[in-house]
Amino acid sequence: AQKITQTQPGMFVQEKEAVTLDCTYDTSDQSYGLFWYKQPSSGEMIFLIYQGSYDEQNATEGRYSLNFQKARKSANLVISASQLGDSAMYFCAMRPVEYSGAGSYQLTFGKGTKLSVIP
Amino acid sequence: SAVISQKPSRDICQRGTSLTIQCQVDSQVTMMFWYRQQPGQSLTLIATANQGSEATYESGFVIDKFPISRPNLTFSTLTVSNMSPEDSSIYLCSAQGASYEQYFGPGTRLTVT
Numbered sequence: 001a002q003k004i005t006q007t008q009p010g011m012f013v014q015e016k017e018a019v020t021l022d023c024t025y026d027t028s029d030q031s032y033g034l035f036w037y038k039q040p041s042s043g044e045m046i047f048l049i050y051q052g053s054y055d056e057q058n059a060t061e062g063r064y065s066l067n068f069q070k071a072r073k074s075a076n077l078v079i080s081a082s083q084l085g086d087s088a089m090y091f092c093a094m095r096p097v098e099y100s101g102a103g104s105y106q107l108t109f110g111k112g113t114k115l116s117v118i119p
Numbered sequence: 120s121a122v123i124s125q126k127p128s129r130d131i132c133q134r135g136t137s138l139t140i141q142c143q144v145d146s147q148v149t150m151m152f153w154y155r156q157q158p159g160q161s162l163t164l165i166a167t168a169n170q171g172s173e174a175t176y177e178s179g180f181v182i183d184k185f186p187i188s189r190p191n192l193t194f195s196t197l198t199v200s201n202m203s204p205e206d207s208s209i210y211l212c213s214a215q216g217a218s219y220e221q222y223f224g225p226g227t228r229l230t231v232t
């Protein structure tokens with residue numbers, strides 16, 4: 001079984017500042033993937049960034065970077081130079097890499113962090 | 120990346136009726152999923168839509184309530200049957216292709232009165 005924990009229900013950040021959203025996970029799988037999604041008030045889930053458990057370098061996608069610390073089982077999302085449009089819910093999720101039967105390939109989500117960017 | 124569309128985007132339905140949600144992907148994908156997001160909550164997987172066979176349902180979800188079809192590699196439907204106010208949620212279609220990335224449709228916002 002997999003579990004994702006996001007301990008920050010809400011966060012505030014000043015526009016143009018950097019912010020870190022926390023995510024810890026628990027799994028017995030050897031190979032797994034970690035995802036971050038953004039959900040604005042419109043409801044759509046926007047894929048932001050992915051980190052494989054065997055990737056040696058931290059993933060980066062534009063202003064998003066993933067601070068992956070495997071020994072600590074953490075996968076924090078760092079958003080640099082926050083913009084007003086970054087205000088949204090952010091979900092951390094994980095999934096096994098190898099398919100091992102029905103139901104095993106699902107994404108497990110955390111409860112989310114609501115980020116508010118202050119002008 | 121895959122582009123996923125869903126219809127309808129939102130609906131208001133009466134208790135006891137059924138609604139079918141359509142999900143279309145712009146490319147062939149290996150796996151399609153249906154998720155539910157109740158108000159203020161995270162996402163919960165309803166089922167994996169298998170092409171050419173019955174869907175695989177997660178604990179707490181049954182085929183009679185949430186029948187799913189997947190006639191080909193780009194299309195799936197989810198029906199919410201005999202609706203009650205507790206079914207008011209956002210329903211999201213998701214797809215995974217050959218790579219690790221998993222994408223979501225824009226969601227269907229359902230309100231049951």
